[in-house]
Amino acid sequence: MHKDLYGNGPAALVCKPGHCLFSLMEQQELIPHLFRTEFRKITAVLCKLFGMEHIEIAEDIASDTFLSAVETWSFKGLPANPTAWLYAVAKNKAKNYCSHHAVFTQKVAGQVQAVTTVEEIQVDLSEENITDSQLQMLFAICHPAIAVEAQIGLSLRILCGFGIDEIAGAFLTNKETINKRLFRAKEKLRAERIPIEFPPPAAINKRLETVLTTLYLLFSEGYYSESQDTVLRKDLCIEAMRLTYLLIENGQTNLPQVNALMSLMCFHASRFEARMNKQGEAVLYHEQDEQLWNHDLITQGTYFFNQASTGASISKYHIEAGIAYWHTIKADTKEKWESILQLYNQLLQLEYSPIAALNRTYALSKANSKQEAIAEAEKLQLTDNHFYYTLLGELYKGIDNQKAKNNYQKALGLAKTRTDRHTIQKQIDQLV
Amino acid sequence: MDEFILIFRHEDGNKVASPEQLQIWMKQTMDWIGSIAAQNKFSGGNGLPFEDSKVVRPNNMVTNGPFGDIKETIGGYIMVKADSVDEAVEFAKGCPVLQGEGNSVEVRKIAKGDGIH
Numbered sequence: 277m278h279k280d281l282y283g284n285g286p287a288a289l290v291c292k293p294g295h296c297l298f299s300l301m302e303q304q305e306l307i308p309h310l311f312r313t314e315f316r317k318i319t320a321v322l323c324k325l326f327g328m329e330h331i332e333i334a335e336d337i338a339s340d341t342f343l344s345a346v347e348t349w350s351f352k353g354l355p356a357n358p359t360a361w362l363y364a365v366a367k368n369k370a371k372n373y374c375s376h377h378a379v380f381t382q383k384v385a386g387q388v389q390a391v392t393t394v395e396e397i398q399v400d401l402s403e404e405n406i407t408d409s410q411l412q413m414l415f416a417i418c419h420p421a422i423a424v425e426a427q428i429g430l431s432l433r434i435l436c437g438f439g440i441d442e443i444a445g446a447f448l449t450n451k452e453t454i455n456k457r458l459f460r461a462k463e464k465l466r467a468e469r470i471p472i473e474f475p476p477p478a479a480i481n482k483r484l485e486t487v488l489t490t491l492y493l494l495f496s497e498g499y500y501s502e503s504q505d506t507v508l509r510k511d512l513c514i515e516a517m518r519l520t521y522l523l524i525e526n527g528q529t530n531l532p533q534v535n536a537l538m539s540l541m542c543f544h545a546s547r548f549e550a551r552m553n554k555q556g557e558a559v560l561y562h563e564q565d566e567q568l569w570n571h572d573l574i575t576q577g578t579y580f581f582n583q584a585s586t587g588a589s590i591s592k593y594h595i596e597a598g599i600a601y602w603h604t605i606k607a608d609t610k611e612k613w614e615s616i617l618q619l620y621n622q623l624l625q626l627e628y629s630p631i632a633a634l635n636r637t638y639a640l641s642k643a644n645s646k647q648e649a650i651a652e653a654e655k656l657q658l659t660d661n662h663f664y665y666t667l668l669g670e671l672y673k674g675i676d677n678q679k680a681k682n683n684y685q686k687a688l689g690l691a692k693t694r695t696d697r698h699t700i701q702k703q704i705d706q707l708v
Numbered sequence: 709m710d711e712f713i714l715i716f717r718h719e720d721g722n723k724v725a726s727p728e729q730l731q732i733w734m735k736q737t738m739d740w741i742g743s744i745a746a747q748n749k750f751s752g753g754n755g756l757p758f759e760d761s762k763v764v765r766p767n768n769m770v771t772n773g774p775f776g777d778i779k780e781t782i783g784g785y786i787m788v789k790a791d792s793v794d795e796a797v798e799f800a801k802g803c804p805v806l807q808g809e810g811n812s813v814e815v816r817k818i819a820k821g822d823g824i825h
Contacts (some may be wrong), residue, residue, distance in 0.1 A: 618735075621742030625750055633746035644739070655747055 307349075310358060311342055316437035317406045318366045323434070324409040325370075325399060328416060329466045331434070337373060341366040367399040410435060411522055411529075412472045418487040421468045426461035427490045428497065433458055436515040445508055446501060480528060487523070488537055488593065491516050495541050499548075504556050510548060517541050524580075535584035536593035542577030543600035546570040558695050566606050574604045595623045599635075613642035630658050634667050646671050662690035662700070669703060681707050709789050711751060711818040712796035714803065717780045719810030736804035744788055744799055753786030780812075793817065 315338050322334035344365055345358070355361040374397055417430045432438040432446070444454045475483040498512025520538045523529040550568035553559050581597055599619045602612050620636035633656055641649030650671050658664035665687035672680035684704045691697045725733070744750045758781065761773040774781055783805065790796040793815060800813040 614735075617742070618738055621738045621745065624742055624745035628745060628748040628750075633748070636742060636746050640739070640742075652743055652746065655743070 306354070306358065307342070307346060310345075310362065312437050314359060314362050314437075315339075315342065316435055317410070318362070318401070319434055319437070320409040320413045321399065321401055321406055322366070322370060323413055324405075324472050325397070328470055328472055331462050331465065333373065335434075337366060337369045340369055344369075363401040367401065370399045371397065407522065407525070408474075409472075411526060412474055414487060414519060414522070415475055415483055416465070416470050416472045418483075418490045419465075419468070419470050420483075420486050421470065422461055422464055424490065424493065426457055426464070427486075428494055429454060429457050430461050430465075431490060431494060431519070432512075432515070435519060438511075438515075442508055442511075445503055445505055446497060446512055448501075448503055474528070477528065481531075484523075484529060484531065484534070488533060491520050492537060492593070494519075495544070499544055506552065506556070513541070513545055513548065517545065524583075532584045532587040532589075533591040533593050535580045536591055536597045539577045539580035539584055540593055540597040540600050542573045542580060543597065543604050546573035546577065546604060556695075558699055560699070561603065562608075569604070577601065577604070590622075592623060592626050595619050595626065599623070608642070610643065613639055617643040630656075630661055631663065634658070634661075634663050638667060638670070641671055646675060650675070660690065662687040662692075662696065665690065666700060666703075669700075673707070677707055709791060710793075710820075711787055712790050712793065713785050713787050713816050713818055714796065714800045715785045715814040715816065716783045716803065716805040717812045717814060718783045718805070718808065719780060723808075733804055733807075736807075740802050740804060741786060743802065744786070749789045749799070751787045751789055753784065755784040756782055758783070787818065 318338040318341060319334050322337055323331050326334055341362055345362060349355070349358075414431070414435060417434060418427050422430070429443055429447075432443050433440070438446075440451050440454050440458075444451045447454065495513055495516035498509045498516065501509050501512070503509055517538065520534065520541060523534045524538060546569050547561075547564065549570065550564040550566070551559055559565075577597070577600070581601060584594055584597065599616055602616050602619075605612060617636065617639040620632060620639055623632050624636060637649050637653045637656065640652055650668070653664075653668055653671060656664065665683045669680045669684035669687060672683060674680075681704060684700055684707070688697060688700045688704070691700055741750060741753065758773065763771045763774050765771070788796055788799050790799065796815050796817075800815050803813045805811050805813060
């Protein structure tokens with residue numbers, strides 16, 4: 277097994293010196309693309325076949341398949357159907373592995389009913405089985421027994437085909453940390469004997485909660501990440517949306533709260549291009565160029581929001597999608613801010629979070645008055661949060677500029693990232 | 709941290725307000741609850757509509773609503789988390805129900821299931 281491929285992802289694959297018969301450009305684009313789309317499919321199908329205790333063998337076979345592709349295609353050129361080629365090689369490698377590891381095969385065969393010989397082990401890479409395997413893996417990885425951070429890491433690796441470098445980049449940490457985290461998570465999956473299966477109908481709602489939380493965090497990781505790598509951050513958001521869509525495509529999981537989450541993601545993602553300028557600095561909402569908002573995504577968000585509007589219960593994703601919807605309307609109307617305020621009032625009753633409390637207070641200043649919002653803000657006392665002082669700075673602006681400045685200065689002292697400090701400094705400079 | 713219930717008591721349950729007035733009260737109530745929730749001190753609550761209310765007395769005697777016999781009617785309640793009864797009272801002071809003359813908010817500590825209360 278080519279352990280060296282581990283965690284290097286597409287980058288390592290394209291760096292392989294080529295005796296290329298096809299252009300390097302072509303190879304550079306195609307292989308990472310295939311890696312991203314096919315690695316996760318092969319891994320999910322093999323995991324499902326072998327069981328969670330052999331998750332690493334599944335990953336190794338998938339990695340090894342791509343290594344073969346790079347080697348073979350460099351000499352012989354691209355096959356007519358690269359995906360079919362990858363699947364055929366993956367199947368062979370899985371069978372070879374089984375025939376060389378008799379004990380392993382017996383164990384696996386013991387799990388797969390009625391399978392007795394190596395020849396009978398079927399690697400089913402049909403579209404249907406790929407989708408089923410990915411969904412089942414999603415439920416297995418997002419099991420309540422696994423720590424949320426590990427769920428996100430595992431999802432990125434197994435379900436999204438991210439390289440360790442990329443995961444480390446997204447979390448702003450190093451490869452060793454991510455490798456350790458993934459290793460521990462896999463140990464836990466094995467120790468807890470978590471089956472790769474679709475939860476029984478009665479358990480779907482409960483299990484779905486954890487899955488949706490992870491997908492929500494995966495999206496937020498991309499949307500709010502401190503990472504300067506815009507492509508990577510966008511990829512994270514797209515992957516979270518793809519996995520959510522997988523749930524929508526399945527009849528049993530096409531539920532209102534899933535559509536609400538999808539709607540929320542579409543509305544947020546519509547502002548992706550407008551949220552950062554060419555220098556990589558954050559652009560505040562009211563300073564964003566509306567022309568850069570993606571109206572197709574807004575339309576899709578509205579579609580999923582309508583789909584979500586069935587059933588009797590309102591999830592926090594419904595409320596957040598409602599808030600996100602109002603943010604897709606640029607005009608600063610009373611109706612807009614009153615609606616946002618009431619949605620935050622509702623959201624906070626359902627689930628408190630400091631950021632929702634701060635956003636609610638900002639909406640209050642727009643819907644009611646700055647004076648009322650200042651009084652409310654002072655009650656929050658989130659004194660270790662730089663957003664708290666940024667909000668107070670914003671509220672005092674034009675009422676008491678000295679207080680505004682003092683609060684921004686406190687925010688500056690608490691801000692951890694360069695981007696945040698830059699944004700706050702700009703506010704202070706504007707006050708003078 | 710203790711839990712307190714704030715009970716809204718209306719002097720006259722038969723009073724009819726205009727839809728506009730109701731809408732204003734609704735917003736004020738939502739903003740008031742939102743303010744408590746934004747401090748992470750809200751733990752639940754319900755409105756108690758005056759329709760479909762009955763009073764059951766001994767000997768299977770059932771009457772429509774508590775109005776008429778009783779001076780005060782309960783219109784709803786919320787439960788809050790507070791370090792002391794004084795903090796709960798501060799929350800209660802902001803309740804829009806108090807804009808109605810004769811109305812009141814009763815603040816009561818919720819017994820903990822600790823076998824002492």
